[in-house]
Amino acid sequence: MAETAGIQDVMTGPASPAPGPPELRGSPSGFSRTIIIAGFAALLLAIGGMLLVQIAYAVEGGSITPQCRELGITPFVVATDTQPASGIRGARGVCNIISAIRDPWTRAFLWSGIVVGAVTMFVALFTYRRMDTRRRREQVITGGVVGLQAVQAGAFLLYFSSGRVDRFATQFLNFEVLKGYGFGFIQAAKNTLLLAFGGELGGVIVGLMLAMLVLSQRRAVRAPARAYINFFRGTPLIWQLSFFYFGLVLGLGLPFDVFQAALIVFMLNTGAYAAEVFRAGIQSIERGQMEAARSLGMSYLQAMRYTIVPQAVRRVIPPLMNEFVILIKDTALVLVLGLAENQLDIYNYAKEGYSSTANATFFVAAAVGYLAVTLPLIRLVNAAERKLRGGLLGLSVGQQGI
Amino acid sequence: MSAEEPLVRLEGVQKWFGNLHVLKDVDLTLGSKEVLVVIGPSGSGKSTLLRCVNLLELPTEGRVWFDGRDVTDVRADLNDVRTHIGIVFQAYNLFPQMTALQNATLALEKVLKVSKHEARDRAMHQLAKVGMDHKADAYPGQLSGGQQQRIAIARALAMEPRLMLFDEVTSALDPELVGEVLEVMLRLAGDGMTMMVVTHEMGFAREVGTRMIFMDEGMLVEEGEPREMYRDPQQERTRQFLAKVL
Numbered sequence A: 001m002a003e004t005a006g007i008q009d010v011m012t013g014p015a016s017p018a019p020g021p022p023e024l025r026g027s028p029s030g031f032s033r034t035i036i037i038a039g040f041a042a043l044l045l046a047i048g049g050m051l052l053v054q055i056a057y058a059v060e061g062g063s064i065t066p067q068c069r070e071l072g073i074t075p076f077v078v079a080t081d082t083q084p085a086s087g088i089r090g091a092r093g094v095c096n097i098i099s100a101i102r103d104p105w106t107r108a109f110l111w112s113g114i115v116v117g118a119v120t121m122f123v124a125l126f127t128y129r130r131m132d133t134r135r136r137r138e139q140v141i142t143g144g145v146v147g148l149q150a151v152q153a154g155a156f157l158l159y160f161s162s163g164r165v166d167r168f169a170t171q172f173l174n175f176e177v178l179k180g181y182g183f184g185f186i187q188a189a190k191n192t193l194l195l196a197f198g199g200e201l202g203g204v205i206v207g208l209m210l211a212m213l214v215l216s217q218r219r220a221v222r223a224p225a226r227a228y229i230n231f232f233r234g235t236p237l238i239w240q241l242s243f244f245y246f247g248l249v250l251g252l253g254l255p256f257d258v259f260q261a262a263l264i265v266f267m268l269n270t271g272a273y274a275a276e277v278f279r280a281g282i283q284s285i286e287r288g289q290m291e292a293a294r295s296l297g298m299s300y301l302q303a304m305r306y307t308i309v310p311q312a313v314r315r316v317i318p319p320l321m322n323e324f325v326i327l328i329k330d331t332a333l334v335l336v337l338g339l340a341e342n343q344l345d346i347y348n349y350a351k352e353g354y355s356s357t358a359n360a361t362f363f364v365a366a367a368v369g370y371l372a373v374t375l376p377l378i379r380l381v382n383a384a385e386r387k388l389r390g391g392l393l394g395l396s397v398g399q400q401g402i
Numbered sequence B: 001m002s003a004e005e006p007l008v009r010l011e012g013v014q015k016w017f018g019n020l021h022v023l024k025d026v027d028l029t030l031g032s033k034e035v036l037v038v039i040g041p042s043g044s045g046k047s048t049l050l051r052c053v054n055l056l057e058l059p060t061e062g063r064v065w066f067d068g069r070d071v072t073d074v075r076a077d078l079n080d081v082r083t084h085i086g087i088v089f090q091a092y093n094l095f096p097q098m099t100a101l102q103n104a105t106l107a108l109e110k111v112l113k114v115s116k117h118e119a120r121d122r123a124m125h126q127l128a129k130v131g132m133d134h135k136a137d138a139y140p141g142q143l144s145g146g147q148q149q150r151i152a153i154a155r156a157l158a159m160e161p162r163l164m165l166f167d168e169v170t171s172a173l174d175p176e177l178v179g180e181v182l183e184v185m186l187r188l189a190g191d192g193m194t195m196m197v198v199t200h201e202m203g204f205a206r207e208v209g210t211r212m213i214f215m216d217e218g219m220l221v222e223e224g225e226p227r228e229m230y231r232d233p234q235q236e237r238t239r240q241f242l243a244k245v246l
Helices: A002-012 A030-060 A066-070 A091-102 A104-130 A134-161 A165-172 A182-214 A219-234 A237-251 A258-283 A287-295 A300-337 A346-357 A361-393 B046-053 B078-083 B100-110 B116-129 B145-157 B175-190 B202-208 B226-231 B236-245
Strands: B008-017 B020-030 B035-039 B061-066 B085-088 B163-167 B194-198 B211-216 B219-224
Touching (some): A030 A104, A104 A134, A182 A300, A182 A361, A237 A258, A300 A346, A300 A361, A300 B100, B020 B046, B020 B219, B046 B085, B046 B163, B078 B085, B085 B145, B100 B116, B100 B145, B175 B194, B175 B202, B202 B226, B211 B236, B219 B226, B219 B236, B226 B236
Parallel strands (some): B035 B194, B035 B211
Antiparallel strands (some): B008 B020, B008 B061, B211 B219
């Protein structure tokens, strides 16, 4: 903490009575405040208004309207001896969504959002240059930008609500059909994470070793590693999965089950990409670091282990993270292997649900599932990255020029 | 090894970088407790010559002896040789992910296999000698150039080398920070350390050097006692150079 304060002093000059630099952006004005509030109000009208009507219908829980019945959205009736099953599951929820979209209030909210947004945008566009303090100018610009976003959002939603809302709602927004699949989705998320985490972890280890080999001065050491990397980068992952499982496991008889086979292929494949990331990271470390380490009597491997690699690891976290996010999504490729139901990943579990119910809402749920996995991860890694960089590049963080 | 065997001996050293002939048949000796100052215009091969001593640059031709050992022999254990030769670089080259203390203890622990406790004591002793013990837990990025360079010197000294190489160690420093580094080097020379110093600090060169060589275009042009050489250079090329920089 004390050291951080020291750096702060260097950056901002001698300690001033108030902590932090002085406020130089000036005061806001009534006009600039109005613009920024108008911008956000427009956005709220367009998106919030639409959601509000949806929520109102969902809470109110009206009965199935005649319009819905005309569209074939009727309550589900189990088949009896005399007549076949009719209607759809979740008819009421679907009908509510449709009715809410068709409600004049939705239209009114969307249109008012568009109008307010457009007016704000134009007023901002023609006045922002005349603002006399930095803060006023920033507020007017922000208001104008958010107003533009309100126009876009309103226009899109209006355009979509003019389509075949009934079919869309029935097919993609019928959340009733997901009932009973919750546990399965959790298990699928676990499988996806297991495949992605395992693949990434193994890949990082494989990649680091390959990077060391590829960086060798000796061609005899470099060549096999290079061949491995080129092979795995040069063939599709889906081919690698198929060949490893059908060719080497089923054909050659290697003792792996289908899940293990997938995990191994993800490791080998990620290893090739991670190797290139590590190679670039290691090569980006200044030559002087290796010279300093060697001049102290360290061997090449000691220099790598204690000085070069620890620095390179910090630099390659963002690109490795990128690889990891790609891998999370690529786990969906295990579909070619025909996994058992309890081994399925998120995407293929959703596909299974779609097949058995003929309702595509499962794919919407799959997207939510993926985001539930990836968003916290992205946050976590970003935080880790900031922390790791802290000691190294403390001064470059938070300093902006142009 | 005879009593007169110098600590360092270079014989017919040549260095090529691609088609560039950087060192042209250089012979040089350096005795114990000598402070050899190397001067010359940029591109004259001073740094390359210095880096040939601890084999950071491998001579294309010729031999280098350190303490009676031919270190250009392919069988020489360079890692061991380098533990006896400290070097300080123009760009400090501290390890940025480690504190000052960790910078100085790393090689003691990993190369010399000194115990953690003893490594700490040795490193702190050297940090104190360069006046940086109060910053033992600071990271290089938090320190000024002069402070970093003094830590780099302490890191090299912690290995208790028999020879110290200095490669334009003040060239990257702000003018007001040069003094503190030179002061450390002067004290080191006073303590009897054998040193080879590549520098552009002409005044310092005269103060600290027991012997001076002037290099130009990869050749050793003139050799002598610093004061003598400043007053009365023997070679025309030396005269021209000194006239410009003094």
